[in-house]
Structure formats: C-alpha cells, structure tokens
Amino acid sequence: MAKVLINFAHPALEKSRVHAQLLKTIKGIPGITFNDLYEQYPDLDINVAREQKLMEQHDIILMQHPFYWYSAPAIVKQWIDLVLEHGWAYGHTGKALQGKYFSNIISTGGQEGAYHPQGHHAHTVHDFLLPFIQTALLCNMQYAAPYVIFGVHRMDTLDIKEQAQQLGHVLELLRDERFDLSPLPKLEYMNQILHLPAQTR
Numbered sequence: 001m002a003k004v005l006i007n008f009a010h011p012a013l014e015k016s017r018v019h020a021q022l023l024k025t026i027k028g029i030p031g032i033t034f035n036d037l038y039e040q041y042p043d044l045d046i047n048v049a050r051e052q053k054l055m056e057q058h059d060i061i062l063m064q065h066p067f068y069w070y071s072a073p074a075i076v077k078q079w080i081d082l083v084l085e086h087g088w089a090y091g092h093t094g095k096a097l098q099g100k101y102f103s104n105i106i107s108t109g110g111q112e113g114a115y116h117p118q119g120h121h122a123h124t125v126h127d128f129l130l131p132f133i134q135t136a137l138l139c140n141m142q143y144a145a146p147y148v149i150f151g152v153h154r155m156d157t158l159d160i161k162e163q164a165q166q167l168g169h170v171l172e173l174l175r176d177e178r179f180d181l182s183p184l185p186k187l188e189y190m191n192q193i194l195h196l197p198a199q200t201r
Contacts, residue, residue: 001031002177005058006105009037009065009073018107018152018160019066025164031175033058037075044078051083056096060144060174060181063132064105070121070128072104080135089139101184102136103144104129105167112150126188145187169194 006026010019027034035054041047055061065072083089088096106125114120115128125148126133136143147170149163170193174181184190 001175002060002181003033003058004031004060004062004171004175005033005035005054006062006064006171007035007037007076007079009063009076009079011038011073011075013038016066017157018149018155018163019064021160021164022064022105022167025168026171029168029171029175032171037079038073041075044075046079046082048082048085051079052085052088052096055083055100058100060101060103061141062103062105062147067106067108067125067128071131072106084135084139095140098140100141101144101181102132102139102141103146103184103190104132105147105190107149107152109153110151111154112148115150142185144181144184145190145192147190166191166194 008019008023010016013019013023023034026032033054035051063072063076065076071077085094087093108115108125110120115123115125117123121128125146129146133143147167149167152160155163170190173193184193187193
C-alpha cells in the first residue's frame with residue numbers, strides 16, 4: 001500500500017460546504033494521514049521537524065485547499081517556505097523527498113470553462129499551479145495531476161456528496177496502488193483516474 005498524506009488548509013472551514021463534506025469522507029478512509037495545518041498551527045508557527053518527518057513517512061503528498069486568488073491560503077506558502085529546506089528537500093544533499101509524488105486537491109468557484117485561455121480567467125488551472133509544479137521538480141518529486149473540483153458555488157448538497165464520494169474513491173485507489181502511478185503526471189486532472197481502463201489500474 002502507498003502511504004498518502006493530505007496537508008489540509010482552509011482558514012474558514014466553518015463557512016465551507018464543500019470541504020466540510022470532503023473531510024467527513026477523507027477522515028473515514030483507513031490508511032490516509034490527514035494533517036490540518038490551521039488546526040495544528042493557528043499562529044502559523046510551523047513545526048518544521050514534525051512536517052518533515054510526516055513527508056519522509058509518506059509516498060504521496062497532497063495539498064488540499066480552496067483555490068484562493070489563483071493560489072492557496074497563506075499557511076500553505078508559510079509551510080513551503082519553512083518545511084522544504086535547502087539541504088533536505090533540494091540542493092546537492094537535499095534528497096529526502098526523491099521519488100515521491102506531490103500534488104494539489106483544490107476547489108474552485110468557477111466552472112472548468114472559466115479556466116481556459118479564452119475563458120474568464122484567461123489561464124488554465126495548471127498555469128496558476130506552476131509554483132507547486134516547479135517546487136515538486138526542484139525537490140526531486142514528481143508532480144501528479146491535480147485533483148480539481150470545479151464550480152462549487154453552483155453545487156447543491158447531492159452534488160457535494162457525490163464529489164466527496166469520488167474523491168474518496170480516488171484516494172483509496174492511490175492508497176491501494178491499484179494502478180500504475182507513473183502516468184499520474186501525464187493526466188490533465190487526477191479525477192480522470194476513475195475513468196482509466198481497468199487494466200491500467
């Protein structure tokens with residue numbers, strides 16, 4: 001089994017319909033390590049040793065957060081700045097994360113079509129996630145396709161529950177290594193795992 005770590009960041013979880021439901025599903029999946037960054041570090045005082053140890057113990061690291069201003073909540077940047085140290089995560093001797101998979105689980109208010117060169121935001125989600133993609137490469141990790149839930153503002157309760165079930169299924173597939181992980185970086189979205197032919201997973 002692959003060891004999956006979810007680093008979760010939402011500064012206003014009490015106002016979130018989508019992530020609150022996602023968390024109910026995620027926390028019920030055995031073998032998934034859930035790390036709530038704002039709960040652990042309400043003052044943004046990151047325990048670097050703790051976070052590095054968690055990363056060392058896992059094969060797949062996923063940053064789950066709403067897509068705030070085309071990026072992530074502030075604590076995610078703080079986490080990257082402090083945890084991914086030179087000599088540990090990157091640099092000549094920084095090999096602690098080599099071979100691991102790194103990606104994002106994000107939710108957006110806009111529909112998928114809005115994230116297109118001709119769409120409202122004029123860029124793809126992948127364009128906005130470039131800092132995460134390059135960070136993974138610098139730290140000798142493979143950036144897997146992001147898991148994206150589009151259009152959350154228009155979702156009703158049933159839609160949200162369905163999205164939570166789909167994410168739960170994907171996480172179980174990752175955990176159980178029921179498919180070859182190597183194509184992950186080549187997918188557009190990690191959501192597509194559910195539609196891969198059975199023989200590839």
